[in-house]
Amino acid sequence: MKKIFTHFIMMTLVLLFTASGSFAGDGISASSYKAGDVVEVTGKIAPGQDLYLAIAQAKMFAPKDTNGAFEIKRLKKDAKKRGFTFDTSIPPLYYMITNVPEKFGKVGKKKFGGPSVLMKKGQGIYSTTMFYLKKKFNDVDAVARKMMGPIKSEEQWNFLRYANESSYGINTIVKESNRTGKVTIFSKTVIGDDSSGNYWDKGTSVKLDKATGEFTVSFKSFRHTPPDTKFDVYVNNAKIGDYNVTKNGFWLSKAYRYMNPIWIVLGAVLVGTYFSMIGAAGGMLMAAFQVLVVNTMGPVGINAANVLKPSNIALTLFSPLGSFYQFAVVEKRVAWPVGLSFGAGIFVGSIWLGKYVSAIL
Known part of the structure; x- marks a missing residue:
């Protein structure tokens, strides 16, 4: 009877471990990197699972945190339009590195350039592509929605979209941009392997063996990450550690x-x-x-x-x-x-x- 009970407990733990998107392995390659260095994360998840590696700036930002007079008015107005509140907080720098980016959004065309007084919103004389996050939080794949680390609510998702897809959000909150020439198109959040050919995936490597669950991910950190910025790292929603980005220049x-x-x-x-x-x-x-x-x-x-x-x-x-x-x-x-x-x-x-x-x- 004792052996049966012991086996039952062990089987239950194994099932729970597998169902929760378990992680085991080497983890983060270093505890500290200089801004612009390549960050590498290795490990093992349950066989057959997709990989969701969330890297989030530890210090969150909410509209209430700004002391800019004009910014306060603008963010209050935009919060009502975009579906977030003045207290909604997100990491200013946030990356979801995955082998299935399509579960979070899609690649679409983006027009830009030309006289702003003549062009309506969404119009332009030039065209490129960008990654558009899904408009609604509930439109994100049900499994993927639970793997996003600190992003857990509809309001946070809306604020994340605003911060990374609108020019005002990028210039006020994120401060990182993906560009065509000198023109800011958007700020990347969901990133895949650079074999995709997408300009925002450049410098990122996602290697996942779904048969064994072993993975190796590397990506280039933002060259202008502020000194002493801490990042939390989540693998399939399990926090595995953190690292610090240090100063790299003046x-x-x-x-x-x-x-x-x-x-x-x-x-x-x-x-x-x-x-x-x-x-x-x-x-x-x-x-x-x-x-x-x-x-x-x-x-x-x-x-x-x-x-x-x-x-x-x-x-x-x-x-x-x-x-x-x-x-x-x-x-x-x-x-x-x-x-x-x-x-x-x-x-x-x-x-x-x-x-x-x-x-x-």
């Missing part, structure tokens, strides 16, 4: 990017010199420099457009200080009525209208 806390500061200083000096000599297009040049060269994104919770503005405002402060004496006192060729009117417009734009217009455009 970190720009406002730009939220790694870059050699020498290039930034030289670029800013050149833009300032041009603006002082010509007196035109300085703000546009500085914005272009930050967007195309530095790729300024700003801290999580602050929209990138509202980080660009302070640098551009500095042009209108330091350039006049440098040239005022020469033009006004020595050469006496300052048109005061025009100059003062121009100054009044600067105050209106910077204090009142500027933050709204720059965020929208």
Whole structure:
């Protein structure tokens, strides 16, 4: 009787172990990586199962966490439209690496480019592809829906879609983007093996032997992951550990990017010199420099457009200080009525209208 009872307990444990998407094996290859390094996870799941490897930033973000005045208003408005709340929290950086990405969404066409004033939403003169997450949480495969680590509710799924598929969500929350040329298309969440040929799967390897359940996954971490960012790792919804991403270069806390500061200083000096000599297009040049060269994104919770503005405002402060004496006192060729009117417009734009217009455009 005792032997029968023992065998019964063992069989029950085996069945539970198998049904829950069990994991066993080597785990994460290191406890710490530099930003941009390749992360590798190996192990074994139950034979016949699909692999769902969720890698999620440990520190969650909810709209209530931002202190940006405009961001608070915009996120409150978008939350009502997109089906999440002001308290809904998600990992800003979240990846689902799997051999069955089709269970979470599908690849579709994405149009972009062209004058925004003439093009409606979803229109453009160029076309590429992107991975669209399923519109509803319940549309996700029933098994896959339970394998997403910290993403467990309809509101979180809606917020995840918003953060990774809308330009405002990417520029305010995620700060990572997949691009065609210099144009942001979306931010990847569901990733498959790079044999798919999809540009968002590049650098990712998913090897799964379904007969034995053994797997090896490797992917390149985000090059601009903030220093000391912790990630939790889940295999088929079982947390197997975590790792830390450390600094890899000079970190720009406002730009939220790694870059050699020498290039930034030289670029800013050149833009300032041009603006002082010509007196035109300085703000546009500085914005272009930050967007195309530095790729300024700003801290999580602050929209990138509202980080660009302070640098551009500095042009209108330091350039006049440098040239005022020469033009006004020595050469006496300052048109005061025009100059003062121009100054009044600067105050209106910077204090009142500027933050709204720059965020929208």
